[in-house]
Amino acid sequence: MTWDYMVATLEGGFLKWKREGGEDHSQSLQGGLDYLGSQRWELVTALTKTSLGMTAETTLIFKRPKG
Known part of the structure; x- marks a missing residue:
């Protein structure tokens, strides 16, 4: 199985990430x-x-199956 990965940051109780479109x-x-x-x-x-x-910063790494 192959995976897509996404990185998010946790700052001040808020989770921040880039959506697939880049925003x-x-x-x-x-x-x-x-x-x-x-x-x-x-x-x-x-x-x-x-x-x-x-x-100072918390980085969260997520994965999901490709496709």
Whole structure:
């Protein structure tokens, strides 16, 4: 099986990603996860970058089957 991958960022409680057409999209974390799940995206991992002990940025990586 082959996969499509998508990267989103979590900032201030909002999930931000680029839609397939390339436009930026932002939604509350819960709303964004619900929407992406309805589009068959599955969360693979979350990477957190910290600076001086504070969370600077969280990157979420999603996948779904191609096709």
